[in-house]
Amino acid sequence: MRARRAPVTRDDGARMLEELRQHVCQANLDLVRAGLVTLTFGNVSGIDRDRGLVVIKPSGVPYEELDPERMVVVDMDGRAVEGLERPSSDTATHVVLYRTFLGVRGIAHTHSPYATMFAQARREISCLGTTHADHFRGAVPVTRVLTEDEVATDYEGNTGRVIAERLAALDPIAMPAVLVAGHGPFTWGPTAAASVRNAIALEAVAKMAIGTRLLDPRAPDLEPYVLEKHYQRKHGPAAYYGQ
């Protein structure tokens, strides 16, 4: 689960970008395979931090037509530097998040149904069980609604800014997900693949949370010491989950 990389030299750059295209393309396809995508609602990106380049899905292209060559490369201002296609319309959001969350190297955005239900209801997802605690260290937060001005000017960039604002007091590695009010979830992680795994976990957790609330509207949050135990056994310095 943890990325292991050799130190990067200038000469490795082109090859790394090629590998990143492949990795990001695969991550986009994995998002579909996981059932999180309806039509073309969803996109995954990855960043090459050494070169300051982001690889992202082209906008509105059917998933069956995606291949690594069709991925678009943009710089840290969101300008396309490689690729014939227009990048995802959400590119500016991704770029703001990469500028803000320096440990993040992959971002996924979906309209997956259960997470989106919470985003539309503008309610955080409380931590009700260990499935949640295995991935998210506490309630998954929801942003405020953008103002009319924020929507009128640089809407996608401002979407990234309200996410950054909401996460300001949180560690984005321990809380790799947010719900944009009235919109849907963004997730992230140390790789594009990790951001997709977090999108899958978020959807599973959201579905379970809705059902739990139907069974008991006052179901209690998971005890903090169980939350912490599960989070740490998987992600802490003495983690013993995985290989």
Add this chain to the structure above:
Amino acid sequence: MRARRAPVTRDDGARMLEELRQHVCQANLDLVRAGLVTLTFGNVSGIDRDRGLVVIKPSGVPYEELDPERMVVVDMDGRAVEGLERPSSDTATHVVLYRTFLGVRGIAHTHSPYATMFAQARREISCLGTTHADHFRGAVPVTRVLTEDEVATDYEGNTGRVIAERLAALDPIAMPAVLVAGHGPFTWGPTAAASVRNAIALEAVAKMAIGTRLLDPRAPDLEPYVLEKHYQRKHGPAAYYGQ
């Protein structure tokens, strides 16, 4: 996403109809592949506006047996002019809609479960989020119930007429869907494929709306300026979604 066509000459007519048969057959199969069809509940049609001919699925034929040759061609009075099979029992509804919505070239009808739940509850689908706004410019409306007389005489034609009545004050391009009370959804668009995409989007939006209401029966509508932004970035004159 936008249809691009060369000007049509008389000579192209037969070939265009053949292409339309293939396109409509594929659209019917895509409806099944999207999981919107149970048994044979569903049909898609397309129109050749130059010749005034509608291509539609035959009635009650299992989807695995569909091929372009089995599609039925009817004229603007709903009379079969080509094809050995009986056209969909809903053909008269499609024909009325083509007569009324002149910009429409494809129509899909399903009993997809979540959209049908709203049709049966006779409730419009409020716009609760951007997934909705990306496809439908406002709440998806529900028709009135047909009167006993309207059911007794030309039931399917009158179904088209109550849809037209409900859409009278709306732009059918910006609101490409309706719920027939006690029945189910119809969607449309500039092509048969677009009508299927709208059927898929409608089902996703209906599912999310039910879950949102379960989380909070008073969840607010999406802010009008966000709705407009999403609709316009995808469909407006300065759209920047897609290629």
Add this chain to the structure above:
Amino acid sequence: MRARRAPVTRDDGARMLEELRQHVCQANLDLVRAGLVTLTFGNVSGIDRDRGLVVIKPSGVPYEELDPERMVVVDMDGRAVEGLERPSSDTATHVVLYRTFLGVRGIAHTHSPYATMFAQARREISCLGTTHADHFRGAVPVTRVLTEDEVATDYEGNTGRVIAERLAALDPIAMPAVLVAGHGPFTWGPTAAASVRNAIALEAVAKMAIGTRLLDPRAPDLEPYVLEKHYQRKHGPAAYYGQ
């Protein structure tokens, strides 16, 4: 949709039984393919009325191992007359229904989740829309609970008897489904394949009914004249649905 058969002679009997084995085996597999079966909860039978023989799934056999030769043939007393395997534990229920509903030639039993929710809540499924009316002429009824004595002696036969009791005032061709209280649905029809189609329709209708009630606990029944129109256009003497 309607069975068409030449008159039967004695000589055709063996071949017809062989065809019935194949038809019933396929119907069992179609039940699985439709997603209505979890583990081995479900069975379909068919009857050869000329010979008074019922073909039914063997008990507890995994579906991937089913083939026509493993189907079991029982007489009208439920005694196995062909086949090495033990017939479905629900065989006696099927036999009682064949004895009671003389127009029926196929029966399916499932624990499909949405129909079973109504059976467990012991609530009939109201007719809330045309999907329902296309298949079931009115609310799908629920039986009473069997008494302790009825369970102790000939439980499966008595299950058939409480179904027959509940259907006494109904036409089993127009109402080809019932919910056994605390148990699950039985459906039937003129062939085993038709009983499976009714099981599929029942599950779709049950799912929609639950969602409709969540949206509005007081959602109205479908207008009787629309119910009758839909039922008759598909099943009445002047039916015009299908080929």
Add this chain to the structure above:
Amino acid sequence: MRARRAPVTRDDGARMLEELRQHVCQANLDLVRAGLVTLTFGNVSGIDRDRGLVVIKPSGVPYEELDPERMVVVDMDGRAVEGLERPSSDTATHVVLYRTFLGVRGIAHTHSPYATMFAQARREISCLGTTHADHFRGAVPVTRVLTEDEVATDYEGNTGRVIAERLAALDPIAMPAVLVAGHGPFTWGPTAAASVRNAIALEAVAKMAIGTRLLDPRAPDLEPYVLEKHYQRKHGPAAYYGQ
């Protein structure tokens, strides 16, 4: 459904362990095929009681990479004795259960959504119908929450101990499932495959129970004499379900 085995000699041991690796690997894959696993949330083990060895899934390994050779063998203290991979992080729970439930030879753990909703709501699953009674002789119980001390020291072993505590007054063969509060279900049985079948049945039963409660929050429990009849016809000394 019942395991039939020849008496074991020392010489058979190595071969049996090899067969157990294959059986446990297959059971883990069947858990995925049944749709009960999201990401890597889930594990199945089996025990060779003659040698006191438990075969279990390695921790955090993607299911598509599983094969019998990657299964880990641990002793009755949970120490790995064969295999290069780290065993499932839940191994200590499995070992405690094997020590406590002497008739059990297979254990499955999932975070399947519907069963986990009940675990998170900390509510038992009442027996509302015969699907439940066919597998579980009464309400599926829920454990108490572990104390902070129990979590701090030997968390996974103590998870097994609170399960054993909750089952103390029950027969683990007749009640082959439990919900760990705030966590998720464990199921077991006479083989690893049986534990997977019980996990599948539990999920189906949990889904139905939620829907039943939505239809009627006061839906009654199944009559005890029907529960007993269904349980006994499938599992009792005079069982007549299956071959």
